[in-house]
Amino acid sequence: MNTRDQFGNYLLLKKLSEDALGESFRAGRIGKQGLERVVLLRVFNGQGLDGDRLGQRMQARAAIQQALKSPNLGQGVDLGQVRGVPYVAYDYVSGRSLSQLVEQAGRKHSPIPLDHALLMAERIALGLAVAYEMRLGDERLLHGFVVPQLVLVSNEGELRLLGFEASTGLRESAGHPLIKEAVGRYLAPELAAGQAPTKADDVYSLGAILFELLTAQKVPGFVPGGLGGAVDQAVIASDGGNLHPDLANLLKRSLVPREQRIADAVLWHKTLAKLMFDGQYNPTTFNLAFFMHNLFREEIERETQELESEKTTQIPVQQVAAAAAAPRAAAAAPSPIRDAPGPVREDTSVLRDKYGIGETAKGGNRNLILAAAGGGVAVLALVGYLVFGRGGAAPAPAPAASVPVPVETEEAPAQPAGPTPEEIQAQIERVVQEKLKSSSAAYEQQMKDLQKQLEDARKAQEARAAATAPPPRPLPAADPLETEAVAARPVATPAPLPVTTATPTPEPTQVAAAVPTAAPTPAPTPATSAATSGVRPGDLVEPGPGVVAPKLSRQPQLRYPPLAHRMKKEATVVVRVLVDENGRVIDAQGTGAKAGFGLDEAALDYARSCTYTPATKGGVKVRMWTSLQVAFTLGKD
Helix, strand or coil: CCCCCEECCEEEEEEEEEECCEEEEEEEEEECCEEEEEEEEEECCCCCCCHHHHHHHHHHCCCHHHHCCCCCECCEEEEEEECCEEEEEEECCCEEEHHHHHHHHHHCCCCCCHHHHHHHHHHHHHHHHHHHCEEECCEECCCCCCCHHHEEEECCCCEEECCCCCHHHHHHCCCCHHHHHHHHHHCCHHHHCCCCCCCCHHHHHHHHHHHHHHHCCCCCCCCCCCCHHHHHCCECCCCCCECCHHHHHHHHHHCCCHHHCCCCHHHHHHHHHHHHHHCCCCCCHHHHHHHHHHHCHHHHHHHHHHHHHHCCCCCCHHHHHHHHHCCCHHHCCCCCCCCCCCCEECCHHHHHHHHCCCCCCCCCCCCCHHHHHHHHHHHHHHHHHHHHHCCCCCCCCCHHHCCCCCCCCCCCCCCCCCCCHHHHHHHHHHHHHHHHHHHHHHHHHHHHHHHHHHHHHHHHHHHHHHCCCCCCCCCCCCCCCCEEEEECCCCCCCCCCCCCCCCCCCECCECCCCCCCCCCCCCCCCCCCHHHHCCCCCCECCCCCCEECCEEEECCCCCCCHHHHHCCCCEEEEEEEEECCCCEEEEEEECCCCCCCCHHHHHHHHHHCCEEECEEECCEEEEEEEEEEEEECCCCC
16 A cells, blocks of 8 residues: 555555555544544555454454553554455554564664563563453453564654454464464464464463564474573573573573463563562663664654654545545444443552552653644644634635535524635644644753753762762762773783763763863872871772772683674773772773674673772772773784
8 A cells, every 4th residue: 555545534644564464554544624643553454364354353352442551552543444454543653563673673783682672571571461451251361463563662662562453363364374484483383283372372472572582583493392492502692692591491481382381471571570670680661762763763863754744734625525424433333243341451550569560651752743643633623614614705625525514594694704815824834833843842852851861860870889888978970080901802901091072972871971081199198097088998089189099900801792703893892980999890881882792791791800909098998980991802813
């Protein structure tokens, strides 16, 4: 299908993706006044699908749309068929499917970081767990067709699972060669064998998706004993390391025959959430949002321009008239399916206590598409009111394509002449300009808010580190930048880092700051002591009189990440380290732009294993921040 075509009551504004299941569009629902609502339209027109049968299965589950309310589930607003092609309309959220994210990460040689992979899998599981608390008749609500093509990752780092309405019908088409080739590896082998779905089938899908996110490799074909061997040989794509034993065990218990598998998505989510907490991982939607913007920077900028253009989209009068005449699903004759008892929704507010699920709905972050929809509706509504609303004198369209206009009766007095076409045009232009300005301002404000959140998070982290020193003191605004450099091959002689004056753009996990190089400080005299200097052992100090910065005394072996080595990637990573009064590194943080390919993580591991001669002030051993350059260089063959 082409954009700007009409599909039932929807105008196709932009084609977003195409896969084996069909096509996805940004579309506008056409009403009497023009575009009423902008939606994500999922059209199931894949070659391997039986449209009529799938449409029937979707109608049987139509009531699900009113029951599924969760930030991690697609908010369905409509479903139906147009010329035998079934579709589902969801509340529009700007983003990409998980399959698109994985493909783009591969094209740009930017493996998905471990934290992001865990966060995305956890959010998909959370959506399944929330849905499982509802009942369709006497059975709990299952999905049974969890594939990356039906997972939406928003530009703000949120995830939404789609397809509950269509999953039953999609499973019936899973045996078609085209569908099996595209998504069969994500489905439980029992479903492929024609067995009835169970609550453990979604667990297999979760394991297959997490395996791919971590390794950048699709899960291999299923074997009777499970995929434990593949898990043992798996390598994390982002850093080249092996899977943590607990994480590997979770995958092994997911990718096994049904009777050995984790019981359901609720237990799987609880297990992963505990693993993330115990492993001290720090995944956030904020960092995932930055990752999305880095991967799809050009696409997001282009979409912003398209949304501004769509605010003034003119809907042909014929389409408006046809949409107004078409019966709405809500106004149609009662359907025995829709009138049947719908899914029973349990009180999901107890999920947090019952299963340890931390579900947080983030409001107010709907992306600029809402402003775009509001702008389009405002313009069209203004035109409709001024031109047609009260029988004004504006020129009427041709009779063959006219929209019904209120007719004055003998009892109704004639209304005064309406505004002139020039006045109407001026009002339209004024409304459009106001909307464009407000959307741009909203975007700029949103980015400023995100930057402030990042700065606040960094300050909070530094405050926690400072609290470990007796007595607690806030971290200095500017840290010393006396650095050493080490290389993978060969090891370089420690050298000071040049003064940095520019501040790079903040990356997802750190904020780079301009910090002056520490000035040479004369050694304290022997008479100086804690009593005379006012400093106690373990205090956190800044550079100044009587302060001697920490010196690198022992360097561990630097591990070159296998992925970076294979890609012949060289880089120098700067790490800020907090050295305690015993010369140990108690905190390490990356600074500046990320090098990727596992180099940042390897540099942090190296820095944490270094040993220093502790800093002193007045002869007293203290804590102090310093910086370390870790140079990854390949030997010249």
